[in-house]
Amino acid sequence: MKLKVRDLKFSAGRPVCMINEKTAEVMSLHVGERMMIKKKRSLVIAVIDIISGVLKKNEIAVSNEVMQSLNLRNKSSVEVGIALNPPSIDLIKKKMRGERLEKEEIKEIIDDISNNALTEAEVAFFIAAVYTRDMNLKELRNLIKSMVETGSRLRLRGRVVDKHCIGGIAGNRTTPIIVSICAANGLVMPKTSSRAITSAAGTADVIETLAKVDFSVRKIKKIIRKTNACFVWGGSLGLAPVDDKIIRIGKIIKVDSTAQLLASILSKKISVDSKYILIDIPYGKSAKVTKLRARILGGRFLKLGKEFGLKIEVVLTDGSQPIGKGVGPVLEMMDILDILRREGGPKDLEDKSLMLAGKLLEMTGKAKKGKGLELASQTLESGKAYEKFKQIVKAQKGRIRELVPGKQSYTLHAKRKIRIKQLSNKMINTIARQAGSPEDKGAGVYIYKKVGQEVKKGEKILTIYAESQEKLEYAKRFLHKNLKETLGV
Amino acid sequence: MKLKVRDLKFSAGRPVCMINEKTAEVMSLHVGERMMIKKKRSLVIAVIDIISGVLKKNEIAVSNEVMQSLNLRNKSSVEVGIALNPPSIDLIKKKMRGERLEKEEIKEIIDDISNNALTEAEVAFFIAAVYTRDMNLKELRNLIKSMVETGSRLRLRGRVVDKHCIGGIAGNRTTPIIVSICAANGLVMPKTSSRAITSAAGTADVIETLAKVDFSVRKIKKIIRKTNACFVWGGSLGLAPVDDKIIRIGKIIKVDSTAQLLASILSKKISVDSKYILIDIPYGKSAKVTKLRARILGGRFLKLGKEFGLKIEVVLTDGSQPIGKGVGPVLEMMDILDILRREGGPKDLEDKSLMLAGKLLEMTGKAKKGKGLELASQTLESGKAYEKFKQIVKAQKGRIRELVPGKQSYTLHAKRKIRIKQLSNKMINTIARQAGSPEDKGAGVYIYKKVGQEVKKGEKILTIYAESQEKLEYAKRFLHKNLKETLGV
Numbered sequence: 009m010k011l012k013v014r015d016l017k018f019s020a021g022r023p024v025c026m027i028n029e030k031t032a033e034v035m036s037l038h039v040g041e042r043m044m045i046k047k048k049r050s051l052v053i054a055v056i057d058i059i060s061g062v063l064k065k066n067e068i069a070v071s072n073e074v075m076q077s078l079n080l081r082n083k084s085s086v087e088v089g090i091a092l093n094p095p096s097i098d099l100i101k102k103k104m105r106g107e108r109l110e111k112e113e114i115k116e117i118i119d120d121i122s123n124n125a126l127t128e129a130e131v132a133f134f135i136a137a138v139y140t141r142d143m144n145l146k147e148l149r150n151l152i153k154s155m156v157e158t159g160s161r162l163r164l165r166g167r168v169v170d171k172h173c174i175g176g177i178a179g180n181r182t183t184p185i186i187v188s189i190c191a192a193n194g195l196v197m198p199k200t201s202s203r204a205i206t207s208a209a210g211t212a213d214v215i216e217t218l219a220k221v222d223f224s225v226r227k228i229k230k231i232i233r234k235t236n237a238c239f240v241w242g243g244s245l246g247l248a249p250v251d252d253k254i255i256r257i258g259k260i261i262k263v264d265s266t267a268q269l270l271a272s273i274l275s276k277k278i279s280v281d282s283k284y285i286l287i288d289i290p291y292g293k294s295a296k297v298t299k300l301r302a303r304i305l306g307g308r309f310l311k312l313g314k315e316f317g318l319k320i321e322v323v324l325t326d327g328s329q330p331i332g333k334g335v336g337p338v339l340e341m342m343d344i345l346d347i348l349r350r351e352g353g354p355k356d357l358e359d360k361s362l363m364l365a366g367k368l369l370e371m372t373g374k375a376k377k378g379k380g381l382e383l384a385s386q387t388l389e390s391g392k393a394y395e396k397f398k399q400i401v402k403a404q405k406g407r408i409r410e411l412v413p414g415k416q417s418y419t420l421h422a423k424r425k426i427r428i429k430q431l432s433n434k435m436i437n438t439i440a441r442q443a444g445s446p447e448d449k450g451a452g453v454y455i456y457k458k459v460g461q462e463v464k465k466g467e468k469i470l471t472i473y474a475e476s477q478e479k480l481e482y483a484k485r486f487l488h489k490n491l492k493e494t495l496g497v
Numbered sequence: 498m499k500l501k502v503r504d505l506k507f508s509a510g511r512p513v514c515m516i517n518e519k520t521a522e523v524m525s526l527h528v529g530e531r532m533m534i535k536k537k538r539s540l541v542i543a544v545i546d547i548i549s550g551v552l553k554k555n556e557i558a559v560s561n562e563v564m565q566s567l568n569l570r571n572k573s574s575v576e577v578g579i580a581l582n583p584p585s586i587d588l589i590k591k592k593m594r595g596e597r598l599e600k601e602e603i604k605e606i607i608d609d610i611s612n613n614a615l616t617e618a619e620v621a622f623f624i625a626a627v628y629t630r631d632m633n634l635k636e637l638r639n640l641i642k643s644m645v646e647t648g649s650r651l652r653l654r655g656r657v658v659d660k661h662c663i664g665g666i667a668g669n670r671t672t673p674i675i676v677s678i679c680a681a682n683g684l685v686m687p688k689t690s691s692r693a694i695t696s697a698a699g700t701a702d703v704i705e706t707l708a709k710v711d712f713s714v715r716k717i718k719k720i721i722r723k724t725n726a727c728f729v730w731g732g733s734l735g736l737a738p739v740d741d742k743i744i745r746i747g748k749i750i751k752v753d754s755t756a757q758l759l760a761s762i763l764s765k766k767i768s769v770d771s772k773y774i775l776i777d778i779p780y781g782k783s784a785k786v787t788k789l790r791a792r793i794l795g796g797r798f799l800k801l802g803k804e805f806g807l808k809i810e811v812v813l814t815d816g817s818q819p820i821g822k823g824v825g826p827v828l829e830m831m832d833i834l835d836i837l838r839r840e841g842g843p844k845d846l847e848d849k850s851l852m853l854a855g856k857l858l859e860m861t862g863k864a865k866k867g868k869g870l871e872l873a874s875q876t877l878e879s880g881k882a883y884e885k886f887k888q889i890v891k892a893q894k895g896r897i898r899e900l901v902p903g904k905q906s907y908t909l910h911a912k913r914k915i916r917i918k919q920l921s922n923k924m925i926n927t928i929a930r931q932a933g934s935p936e937d938k939g940a941g942v943y944i945y946k947k948v949g950q951e952v953k954k955g956e957k958i959l960t961i962y963a964e965s966q967e968k969l970e971y972a973k974r975f976l977h978k979n980l981k982e983t984l985g986v
Contacts, residue, residue: 016548017550018547018549019547019548020546021546024546036965040509040510058507059505059506059508061504061506090967090968092971097749100750101752104629104750127617128621129620129746129750130621131618132617132618133621133625136593136621136622136626137625140625141629257618260586260616261590261622262590442581447525475525476524476525478524478578
């Protein structure tokens, strides 16, 4: 059946189509069922909403997600048909029962997620199944392969390096500093990041305060040829795009299984052709993992690395409290700029960045064993790292500008002399998210004091920034309700 | 903030709202976030779509689901605000980790599902968590209590009885026959059924071919006062309404955990005040459960029954193949009418219905031990059961009329002399669903031969009925692809 597209310009975050109730009747389709929408050789599977006004019988309205992936315009003609429930649903159920999935079965699920043939709820079932049943090494290898195959790949020359932090630590924005130092020393570092998963902001969210992060593979290559590096959003690059879809839905419940974590990270690294990879696993009380789980996870990274012929090193770092002072896109970038310009900035963030950059310089032979940290410090101190940073920002169509945090703010002062006993990453991240981070760039938390420090009566402990009064109120209420868990006082 | 409702008359199967992109910007809201929509004292949480045309800045369009639950009209004014991520998300995650949930925690999740505060994907995570981690007796008791509390309750006089089949068997529509026999013998039987979960049709889908199934509690009571019984859809009654929401999403992946099954059945029975409950658990090769699991399940029913002070009996029945000949709403009702009118009809369906009705008559003292079957047979034979059936149908605003299966059909003939080795419930149900059942009332499968019977060359084995040519083709293709698994030949 052919229908004419009526562009209602609506976004639903997933492929949705609306058809007139008469059309639904003729095709005997019902709300929540799936429809296949074809334009030339492209195909999207969309969930059906039924509308009795607005649209005529021969019309269809599709969400922007469908408009884009089929390259449609108002009045475009599309071919529609009933989409069957995909067989991958049974495979997801198989995994839920605790059975192992074969190579082709994993491929089928991943292909269906990639083609939007599964609804959010179905992907949620898959994520839950993998979370509760885990995957063995063979399943993981096949998962990663399938994820890489659904996307494009960067093919790069030179020593391609990468670093990845498993996340969970508030602030902790080492990437822009490390990339600047490594690239200034001649390493090729095509850093792709996802947006925030469980934390208040992802590297892509932070970079976006100054530059674009959204480029085609062709443009990325151009940026790397010019600057040796980039910091871009992985999703827009089309590298293992399935990963971003899974992350988006996993984010709802902040679930991040070991298997999903490994697959997510390695599929991206393989897609950008990285050969030397440094994995940062912060552990501790309010981190994602305990020291024991950090070790096990590290071991699985090394095993999988071998399977794919990668040189992987794993560093376990202290993840007991936030790193840096700002938490949220703008606030984090302000810390980074301070460090790169040598105008102060948080010492813990600087030290960690230098340590990790030093490791990468050693892994690739740019520095001798034991001399990486020194080379990294020189690169930062001399201003070469900042020069490189500016160069990359410019190549990514951005410019260095003064950043301003959210216009609404609330500062927590000490009511008496206290000592900060803890700073929960989870709570700080949640407060920043309640305040609107990462979507609202200026939203977040600025931390004045770290664990062990004394705060005098009337001194500032932290400030919450938000773009709207309503979100500020939520964050503030949450902070006061969870003061004990946040600060330990 | 106040917005004016613009009725676009669209159904999305869940609460969805559309706001203009300018409004979204002012409120700093994004696609996929949640919005609280208030009208007087009622409140709905809806997922946000953003639209740049069609709606003005001060307008909001909401799906029919929201229009109904807030009782809105075009140009109604509503109060909107940002809805926080509900804390029950963390509780769902807790269950996913395999931890036990406390009474208040279960209540919080159930209340949020009930208030539409959770999205489909979030409910999917809850279903998956319960499926993979199971619940202990205490959690189950609390789950059932919470489910009952979210709904209204019928308060009825007399000996209130109920029977329930755990489902999974194609055809097997004993309920209308049993209810007619029991009610004709003076038992009160407020039978509420859900729509199809994993099978091709539920009792509510089947009854709908002749009568309405959709009544308020007040009207139900009137029907029962008049006829002693009813067969209605549980969802419309507002009895443990959460159950239907969970079932709707579980249905996506055809997941039906033991815990969910027990909670679903017992919450409904407790809500309608049943004291005597007969549970039918069919077991066998293509049934939902093996004989062993049937026994375990039966045991859990008895235990929970004691907790709630109910008189429960469990019967394990042969579930190795479909019961009756028709599978799908219209086709099943045709079988039932044949039996009630004593005009033939499938013998296996008649025998099973009489056996179960007999048990209920004995449990309640209407017949002496061992004499229930006899009384049930007399009631059917004498035409009293059919009289009662007609009376209930009439009270439910229906009438007995000639039924016609779907206009598109395909008959499978034997290509040579064969013997039917098996008849897979799963396959028959799937074929019926592919053909459009239960939404398309006339769609389904009619079975001419049962397991062990010989079919001569050219004789009919089964007929698929559908309302659309496209769905018929799907079902036909599926049948031929899975002939071996369906018939064993």
